[in-house]
Amino acid sequence: MRLVGCSLIFFGLVMASLVPAHADDNHSGVVTNLVIRSGNDWTGSPLPNYLSSTPEVAVLRFTIPPQTALPIHxxxxxxxxxxxDGELTVFQEGGIQRTFKKGExxxxMVEKWHHGMNQGSVPVELVVFYATTKDLPLAIRKPQP
Known part of the structure; x- marks a missing residue:
């Protein structure tokens, strides 16, 4: 138990010494801008509690051609x-929609049916970051009637 306590103190000291390096005025040229931090999805609904099993991160890059809709999922x-790059309009089943532009x-949404569409004339380029778990699908397509 004492070893665990000492390890946690050591870890805390190491982490505390690393954090200022990213916000240090002595490193010219380093700029940090918070793009977004929120506990809500794009509709304003609260995100669910984070998954309780061992986390896994997945990152995908998407290119959506002009005038292309993704399937409902x-x-x-x-x-x-x-x-x-480009503009993506996201539609929640039931009528809510919002358009996101380059840099946004x-x-x-989690466990809510929706889809995205590129209504523009240039491809939409997305990088998507998933906070998931092993073997959990990243998306589930809505079954066709």
């Missing part, structure tokens, strides 16, 4: 998309 885990972030 839902996500079983929290994920966010950074719009690298889409905090996706």
């Amino acid at each position: 839902q996500h079983p885990a929290i994920n966010v998309a950074y719009v690298m 972030v889409v905090i996706e």
Whole structure:
């Protein structure tokens, strides 16, 4: 038990010494901008509690051609998309929609049916970050009637 306590103190000291390096005025040229931090999805609904099993991170890059709609789907885990280029309109089943432009972030809905569409004339480039668990699908397509 004493070893665990000492290890935690050592870890805390190491982490405390690392944190200022990113915000240190002595490193010219390093700029940090918070793009988004929220406990809500893009509709304003609260995100669910984080998964209770061992986490796994997945990162995907998407290219969506102009005038292309993704299939209706839902996500079983929290994920966010950074719009690298173009404009993506996201539609929640039932009528709510919002358009995200280059440089904006889409905090996706969890376990709610929705889809995205590129209604523009240039490809949409997204990088999507998933906070998931091993063997959990990143998306589930809505079954066709």
